[in-house]
Amino acid sequence: MPFQAIESQRLYQQIAGQIGALIRRGEFAPGDRLPPERDLARSLGVSRPVLREAMVALEIAGLVEVRTGSGIYVQPPQDSEAPPDPTQNPLDLIRARRMIEGEIAAAAAGNATAEDLAGIAGAMAMIEAAVADGRDTLQSDRLFHVRIAAATGNPVLVSVIEELWARMMAAPVFVTLRRRTGLTDYEPSMVTDHSRILDALRRRDPAAARDAMHAHLAQVEEVMLCGDSSG
Structure with missing residues (x-):
C-alpha cells in the first residue's frame, strides 16, 4: 500500500x-x-x-x-481550482471556541447581571424544549453561547462568538459531519452540559464556569471525532 x-x-x-x-x-x-x-x-x-x-x-x-x-x-475532480478555506474546518472552529469561550464564561460569571442570567436561562429553556420535541438545537445553542458572551459586557467578544458560529454553520462539511457523527444524538447530554455552565454562572464561580465550558466543548469535539466512517 x-x-x-x-x-x-x-x-x-x-x-x-x-x-x-x-x-x-x-x-x-x-x-x-x-x-x-x-x-x-x-x-x-x-x-x-x-x-x-x-x-x-x-x-x-x-x-x-x-x-x-x-x-x-x-470524488470526481472539482471544476473549481479555488483552494479550500482552511477557516471552515469545523474541528478547528470547535477548538478555537474552546480556547476562547472558557475565558468568556469565566468573565461572564463575574460580570453577568440578573437580566443577563435571565436571558441565558431563556436560551437554556429553548434548548430543553427543542430536545424534548426532537427539534434541532443549533439556533438555540448558538443563542446560549452568544448571550454568555454578551454577559461579559464586552461587545467585541460577542462579535467574535457570532463570527465563529457563522463560520461553523457556513462550513459545507459541518452539517454532514454533525449528522454522521451522531452529534444530534448527543443533544440530551448537551442539556446537562449547558445546565452546568448556567449553574456556575449563577453561583458567580469563574473557575467552575470555565471548566464547565471547556468540558462541554471537549465533549463536542470528541463526539465529532468518533463518528462511524465504516472500518
Whole structure:
C-alpha cells in the first residue's frame, strides 16, 4: 500500500496532503473506496481520530465523501481550482471556541447581571424544549453561547462568538459531519452540559464556569471525532 508513516505536529494536515496527492496522481480513481479506516490508520502510523480529522480536511477539499456505514470514497475532480478555506474546518472552529469561550464564561460569571442570567436561562429553556420535541438545537445553542458572551459586557467578544458560529454553520462539511457523527444524538447530554455552565454562572464561580465550558466543548469535539466512517 503506497502510504508512509508520518511523525509531526498537525498530523491530520500532512495525512490529508499525502492522501490527496495519491488521489491527484490517480492512485485512487473517482468512485474508488479507500482502505478501511483501521487499515489506513495502521499504514500511516496514526490514531483513528487523527485520521478522521484528515478525512474532514479532504471532504472540505472535495476529494472524498464519507458515507456512513459504507466507507470513504474518492470524488470526481472539482471544476473549481479555488483552494479550500482552511477557516471552515469545523474541528478547528470547535477548538478555537474552546480556547476562547472558557475565558468568556469565566468573565461572564463575574460580570453577568440578573437580566443577563435571565436571558441565558431563556436560551437554556429553548434548548430543553427543542430536545424534548426532537427539534434541532443549533439556533438555540448558538443563542446560549452568544448571550454568555454578551454577559461579559464586552461587545467585541460577542462579535467574535457570532463570527465563529457563522463560520461553523457556513462550513459545507459541518452539517454532514454533525449528522454522521451522531452529534444530534448527543443533544440530551448537551442539556446537562449547558445546565452546568448556567449553574456556575449563577453561583458567580469563574473557575467552575470555565471548566464547565471547556468540558462541554471537549465533549463536542470528541463526539465529532468518533463518528462511524465504516472500518
